[in-house]
Amino acid sequence: MMKKRLGKFLVVAVVGVFMLATGTAMAADTIKLGVAGAHSGDLASYGLPTVKAAELVVKDINAKGGVLGKQVELLVEDDVCKPEVATNTATKLVSEGVHVVLGHICSGATKAALGIYKGSNIPLMSPSATNPALTQSGDYPNFFRTIASDDAQARLEVDFALDVLKLKKIAVLHDKGDYGKGLAEFAKAFLEKDSRAEVVLYEGVTPGAVDYSAVVQKIKRSKAEAVIFGGYHPEASKIVTQMRKKRMKTLFISDDGVKDDTFIKVAQKYAEGVYATGPKDVSKNPMAIAANEAHKKTYGADPGAFYLNAYSAAIALLNAIEQAGSTDYAAVTNALRTKDVETPLGKIRFDDRGDAIGVGFSMYQVQNGAYVELK
């Protein structure tokens, strides 16, 4: 019941803001911030928190006098997370004269819309599109994001193994699932590109098997110094436990599927020393705390998915316009790449490809029965 009421309220809020926005658009010269994403349909829960984040940021900034002395105006458009709708959404926003766009939400829709924004020289920043190719292909110089790409964890695992641990022989294992195998494939590709280490074993294990003794023996025979595992904690804890019981000291590096307290609870003493990547801890960031508080105060609920990423993206975009001194495309993108900005995700800047530096994952290690972030 509560949910339904909230939903209705949201619709009213979104429509209201939109009407308000078009109302004022005629009146004065404003900075137009487009917000595009899934605001209805199955994936609305991914897109609506971004709208709320944008509303809160804009309200805040307008109260302080706006950007470059002008008020910021929101143009909210729904793409239902569908690529074919996203192109229309983008065309509409462009024709309404947006200066910068926060969105889109889904990788597929983002990719479809990007071409249109690129042709019109409009910078786009997504809080949630994680497809690696969006930034890495180099096709979209107008694209930025405040979330780490799908391969970021694998990149971090490999960099950590090579740069910090200086390993030579690495076994890459996965649980044959989409998530685990995807990560393992990225890790393997990164390792093979680098000549410092060798992938001595690459295998999938069967989730839920009675035990993993044969795979563990295989790891031992491969003389791997470390295992990079893509998958979830039940398999990870079984493999780690069996390795330690076989008196193997092989290091274990895994992902945020393993950076879960259940892993430590189940593997107990054998969990000690295991490395796992996980989202950077922002719970102590004062801006993040304030952003979450503002959401609770205004909307009476805890924020939804990608809220802080969206909040940071809105701040980063408007800050870049302020820094650039105009809404000129080259000046704004340059400011995004060169000027640091304080956001709820920490101090961020964007690299040449558009990925946020300082956002994403950290390496954690189990020390005395708890995950500790390694700096």
Added chain:
Amino acid sequence: MEYFFELFLGGLTRGSIYALIALGYTMVYGIVELINFAHGEIYMIGAFTALIVVGVLTLLGWNQIAILLIAALAAVIYSSAYGYTLEKIAYKPLRKAPRLSALISAIGMSLFLQNYVLLAQTSDFMPFPALIPDFAFMEPVAHIIGSPELVILITTTIVMILLTFLIKFSKIGKAMRATAQDREMAMLVGVDVNRVISMTFIIGSATAAIGGVLIASHIGQINFYIGFIAGIKAFVAAVLGGIGSIPGAVLGSLVLGWTESFFTGYISSDYEDVFAFIFLVLILIFRPAGILGRSTTEKV
């Protein structure tokens, strides 16, 4: 060579666990010609019972070996009670019904027990304490075979020997064999068939519970779903060896354990299950009744 030996031992341990579960399948099938799909859940319930008992006794500060023995005993009693009740509630009323009805009833009981444990306990993975201590004398070979594996192998062997004696020489064993041969004839000569069937479920559940405690303690984690995969594998092992045959179940389990271990070790674990099932298909093509199964001619 050491690698081969390690894989051999790993397969042997895994096969032993399969065997403890497969015995229940094969005994029940031998006597009532029913595939008891809820058998894997009995194994899971045994592990959960042990976990609860261990929790209580550890709080009381008991000695580890005593805890292990009492937990195993509790698991055996509790699982046996479940096996007994299962037969009375779900299978006995269907004994005269078409065989498919009992099979569906078995699948239903399997789902029921899984969800019952899910609701009564938890959906999370629970840590299971390592009840089997690391023996000091095993330390030099611990990298090849650990104390838990040794205990699993010894326990399985003892259970097998006891079971063989029970079937071969005891009165109830004789009654079981008679019932397996021809239930109606056994009834006519005064064998209490209902009691024999109940005993079969109790013994099968007891061995499964022992398997549950041993593997949970070795692996260190359990959840409500562990019985499903273990049960399917043990069922495959029972079919492989020849369902209805007790030595066949043991042999089938070991063969399955070794197949999985060696294929994983020498080829790839990506296709572990594929290899295991290809092997099953091959054996069934050449020996349709399983390795040790009797090819029965239809009774008229």
